[in-house]
Amino acid sequence: MAASLDGFITRNDGSVDWMETADEFVDGATMDPAFIEEFLGTIDCYVMGSRTYETALAFQSRGLGWAYGDKPTFVLTNRELARTRDTVEFHSGDLAQFVNERLRPSFPSIWVVGGAELVAECLRHGLVDEVRYSILPVLIGEGIRFFGSLDRDVALHLAESKAYRSGMVELRYEIRR
Numbered sequence: 098m099a100a101s102l103d104g105f106i107t108r109n110d111g112s113v114d115w116m117e118t119a120d121e122f123v124d125g126a127t128m129d130p131a132f133i134e135e136f137l138g139t140i141d142c143y144v145m146g147s148r149t150y151e152t153a154l155a156f157q158s159r160g161l162g163w164a165y166g167d168k169p170t171f172v173l174t175n176r177e178l179a180r181t182r183d184t185v186e187f188h189s190g191d192l193a194q195f196v197n198e199r200l201r202p203s204f205p206s207i208w209v210v211g212g213a214e215l216v217a218e219c220l221r222h223g224l225v226d227e228v229r230y231s232i233l234p235v236l237i238g239e240g241i242r243f244f245g246s247l248d249r250d251v252a253l254h255l256a257e258s259k260a261y262r263s264g265m266v267e268l269r270y271e272i273r274r
Contacts, residue, residue: 098211098243099231099265105240106213111148120234120264127262140168141204144196147174149211154181165210171200173215193222217245220272227271228253234264 099116100106107113143165145153150172157163167184175189188195196219200207209219219225230243252273259267 098216098229099233100243101235101237101240102232103236103238104243105237106211106243107152108237108240111152111241113152115235115237116233118233118235118264122260122262122264125260125262125264137166139206140208141206142169142171142200143208143210144171144173144200144215145210146212146215147172147176147178149215150174150178150185153210154179157181169204171195192218193224196222196224213241213243214245216243217247220244220251221248223274225272227256227269230268230270232266232268 098106101115108115150170153164163182165184170182170185172178172185172187173189173192173195174187178187180187188199192215196207209216209225216225253270254273255268256271257267257269261267
């Protein structure tokens with residue numbers, strides 16, 4: 098997920114207008130489309146919460162496309178939502194059981210897109226192997242935090258960091274078991 102420097106993934110109203118920043122870090126790497134395509138090719142399926150799904154649908158309705166391609170996308174929700182693609186499936190129920198019994202046997206690389214409560218729940222259940230945290234060069238002051246509340250510390254190991262020309266910094270942490 099991407100977050101503001103002060104740790105928010107959306108404003109309180111769910112908007113993400115702050116994600117388009119005008120910073121330039123001349124020593125940073127460029128977002129090479131071939132690299133992005135190669136990286137996305139390593140993902141076997143996506144998992145997201147209902148609000149993240151609604152945000153993705155809003156982006157799509159504004160002409161920005163469906164960011165998840167034709168990969169299976171699982172939306173965890175108790176609400177009735179519009180299913181706009183054949184690749185989208187809704188699920189409610191036990192998260193750990195769903196991931197361990199339904200997803201892991203079929204999808205070696207599961208990408209949890211968001212949101213904050215889903216990520217926290219995955220961390221609480223030990224379902225996460227790594228965290229990629231993209232920090233954008235903006236402070237927004239308040240909103241929904243990157244992580245929901247955790248019931249314990251989660252030890253991490255910094256495996257990689259990269260700065261981009263846009264001023265974004267990507268951190269990749271491995272979960273220490």
